[in-house]
Amino acid sequence: MEKTERAKEDAAEARQKLAKAAQLLFFRHHMEPGAKRWELKKAIGRNYEEVLKMLDGELAMLGLEVKLVKEGEEGSESDRYFITFKGHPTLTETRTFGWRIDDMAMLTVAISYIVAKGGKAQLKEIERTLKEKFPKWRVEATIDRFIRRGYLSEDETGLLYIGWRTRAEIDQKTLLGLLLGKEEKGEAKGDSGVREQG
Amino acid sequence: MTSEKKELMLRIIDLCESVQQRGIDPFDVKVQEFLDRLREILPKLKAHEDLYLDIQAMLGLAEVVYQQGEWIKHKSSLLYLDPLLIMLKLHALSSEDLSEVLMKSWHPIVELESISPHGIKESKDYWTELPPLSERWGELGTTELLTGKISRDELEKMGVSSEDDFSKLMKDIWEELQSAVGEKGEIKYWDFIMARTFEETTKMAWLVSFLVTGGLATIDVIPLEEEIILRPFAKPRGLKATDVFSLAIPVTREEWERRRKGGEN
Numbered sequence: 001m002e003k004t005e006r007a008k009e010d011a012a013e014a015r016q017k018l019a020k021a022a023q024l025l026f027f028r029h030h031m032e033p034g035a036k037r038w039e040l041k042k043a044i045g046r047n048y049e050e051v052l053k054m055l056d057g058e059l060a061m062l063g064l065e066v067k068l069v070k071e072g073e074e075g076s077e078s079d080r081y082f083i084t085f086k087g088h089p090t091l092t093e094t095r096t097f098g099w100r101i102d103d104m105a106m107l108t109v110a111i112s113y114i115v116a117k118g119g120k121a122q123l124k125e126i127e128r129t130l131k132e133k134f135p136k137w138r139v140e141a142t143i144d145r146f147i148r149r150g151y152l153s154e155d156e157t158g159l160l161y162i163g164w165r166t167r168a169e170i171d172q173k174t175l176l177g178l179l180l181g182k183e184e185k186g187e188a189k190g191d192s193g194v195r196e197q198g
Numbered sequence: 199m200t201s202e203k204k205e206l207m208l209r210i211i212d213l214c215e216s217v218q219q220r221g222i223d224p225f226d227v228k229v230q231e232f233l234d235r236l237r238e239i240l241p242k243l244k245a246h247e248d249l250y251l252d253i254q255a256m257l258g259l260a261e262v263v264y265q266q267g268e269w270i271k272h273k274s275s276l277l278y279l280d281p282l283l284i285m286l287k288l289h290a291l292s293s294e295d296l297s298e299v300l301m302k303s304w305h306p307i308v309e310l311e312s313i314s315p316h317g318i319k320e321s322k323d324y325w326t327e328l329p330p331l332s333e334r335w336g337e338l339g340t341t342e343l344l345t346g347k348i349s350r351d352e353l354e355k356m357g358v359s360s361e362d363d364f365s366k367l368m369k370d371i372w373e374e375l376q377s378a379v380g381e382k383g384e385i386k387y388w389d390f391i392m393a394r395t396f397e398e399t400t401k402m403a404w405l406v407s408f409l410v411t412g413g414l415a416t417i418d419v420i421p422l423e424e425e426i427i428l429r430p431f432a433k434p435r436g437l438k439a440t441d442v443f444s445l446a447i448p449v450t451r452e453e454w455e456r457r458r459k460g461g462e463n
Contacts, residue, residue, distance in 0.1 A: 026310050033309035084305040104297035116279040118272045135378050140394045157219045174303035176279050
């Protein structure tokens with residue numbers, strides 16, 4: 001009898017932690033979405049990775065998944081977890097997100113160019129490349145928007161890097177594979193069941 | 199120390215910094231050759247300042263070697279793609295093809311916006327302290343500014359030094375507008391004039407005013423949506439063929455900053 005009570009308490013506690021993890025990851029608390037490793041550890045406890053694995057299982061039924069974006073060293077407290085689409089959106093869906101075809105094309109080129117240049121490239125070089133195909137006025141405004149939204153990041157010397165949002169949302173290997181005309185298989189899942197990127 | 203030796207060390211330091219900061223190919227630096235030169239001059243260095251420069255140059259070269267290692271790792275990874283290939287792809291593929299590439303590798307973040315108790319309090323305070331509409335309308339005064347002449351220097355900065363130059367500038371901006379509107383045939387005014395700097399934005403606004411006055415484009419104001427729409431004409435129209443009226447559009451730094459921060463043009 002006591003064992004059954006204990007099991008019920010454990011299940012209730014697990015559901016509570018699951019709900020807490022979902023709230024932390026779904027609701028925006030800072031400038032950036034998602035939650036950092038230390039925040040999850042603080043709110044959920046040391047077994048936060050198990051809770052995230054459970055959450056990932058629940059979200060899979062909704063076509064979503066928990067994704068880990070690494071920052072710096074292995075296991076850094078600043079690593080950030082996000083909830084993302086498991087698959088990719090359709091063209092109609094992307095239009096409802098407010099994206100223009102041109103904007104998406106420009107982001108494809110900017111990301112591929114930066115990756116091809118070893119992870120950083122001069123802003124002016126990318127602008128020059130894009131201006132060969134897109135109107136000048138649109139290129140500058142769009143790159144600024146990519147920087148503001150976190151798809152790209154810029155340092156004080158005018159170098160552009162891959163931003164945190166690109167690392168969270170875009171499967172760079174698949175992108176390059178598709179650009180070259182061959183599709184890569186999806187990345188394998190890690191032990192925790194949570195997909196890792198970056 | 200002779201200036202030649204000092205110059206060599208400073209050149210090495212500068213080159214190494216360029217690799218780190220400007221993304222120059224680290225293999226462009228002849229590390230071995232520089233190391234040999236530094237080894238040659240080291241016994242002749244006496245002053246602390248010179249030895250410090252030598253250390254800096256050595257550290258810079260060590261960083262270049264590290265960058266070379268990273269470069270090789272990157273090139274041997276699956277993510278290596280020649281920048282030239284990107285250029286070729288850019289020319290070969292349409293915008294639709296390129297956007298499809300992004301779409302198929304995209305897993306957007308799902309997030310929900312929420313308001314905190316602090317945010318609710320701030321909103322309540324704002325609403326309580328907001329003066330009635332009648333009072334706010336009264337504050338919307340306008341300041342009349344006298345018109346002036348643009349100087350020759352200013353025109354030269356814009357690349358205009360003769361009437362022919364100006365006509366060419368107008369033609370370029372007209373073509374840019376036509377390409378910007380695409381098949382839709384219209385574009386939001388701010389979308390078109392918005393540029394990276396406030397100065398460039400005002401320059402665009404200034405040029406657009408000439409397009410409209412010259413009968414190359416027209417402007418429509420949609421009051422309910424507070425939108426200003428710009429439509430280029432396929433052929434220049436005489437002023438008699440259009441309804442001519444005067445329209446003042448404020449292009450202020452505050453508005454420019456607001457749109458720039460907001461991310462929505």
